[in-house]
Amino acid sequence: AQKVTQAQTEISVVEKEDVTLDCVYETRDTTYYLFWYKQPPSGELVFLIRRNSFDEQNEISGRYSWNFQKSTSSFNFTITASQVVDSAVYFCALSVFSGAGSYQLTFGKGTKLSVIP
Amino acid sequence: KAGVTQTPRYLIKTRGQQVTLSCSPISGHRSVSWYQQTPGQGLQFLFEYFSETQRNKGNFPGRFSGRQFSNSRSEMNVSTLELGDSALYLCASSYRGVEYEQYFGPGTRLTVT
Numbered sequence: 001a002q003k004v005t006q007a008q009t010e011i012s013v014v015e016k017e018d019v020t021l022d023c024v025y026e027t028r029d030t031t032y033y034l035f036w037y038k039q040p041p042s043g044e045l046v047f048l049i050r051r052n053s054f055d056e057q058n059e060i061s062g063r064y065s066w067n068f069q070k071s072t073s074s075f076n077f078t079i080t081a082s083q084v085v086d087s088a089v090y091f092c093a094l095s096v097f098s099g100a101g102s103y104q105l106t107f108g109k110g111t112k113l114s115v116i117p
Numbered sequence: 118k119a120g121v122t123q124t125p126r127y128l129i130k131t132r133g134q135q136v137t138l139s140c141s142p143i144s145g146h147r148s149v150s151w152y153q154q155t156p157g158q159g160l161q162f163l164f165e166y167f168s169e170t171q172r173n174k175g176n177f178p179g180r181f182s183g184r185q186f187s188n189s190r191s192e193m194n195v196s197t198l199e200l201g202d203s204a205l206y207l208c209a210s211s212y213r214g215v216e217y218e219q220y221f222g223p224g225t226r227l228t229v230t
Contacts, residue, residue, distance in 0.1 A: 033216050045207065045221040091160060095216040102172035103216040105150070107160035 006108035023092030033095040121222035135196040142210030149191040
């Protein structure tokens, strides 16, 4: 069975601080996909990144960066110089093949990030 | 490009009733997935439809069902509502499936009394 653990339930940081959101996953599959989604107070989840299991390159997009390490089954997300607009709940998710040409998606419980001005 | 729309946005039902929620995906997207979000259980996958066929189903009782129409619009039905069904129900669409980037709707807030 697949599992995604986001150990940090809530994090508070002061604006301009860097913050890292942790994500640890479990799967026996060798092919899988990892995601981060953001859910702002408005409620709609917004896609941030997708990474497949064969691509361990770290990625940077503006103030956002992701560190994927298969050796520790982790896919951590760092926000540099945080801003108030970054306040949201962030979800890590894992997609694995479940047969008949389809995949299942498992979400972590989410980390609520509050950026204080 | 219009986003994913869900109707209704809010719903109040009584235990034992049934409810139907609707989702219109982004034009051209053939995959529609449904999720239940509650404070206790978080985001849980309900099912995915692709080109009118259910491709996958999460660990939910048979009271939860869905369908997808030829225009990719999808409906989700919950019969014999229980108090524990109170949740935010999210719909997401994707061109190819849940293993790719998904676009989420604003959700339907269902309250069962």
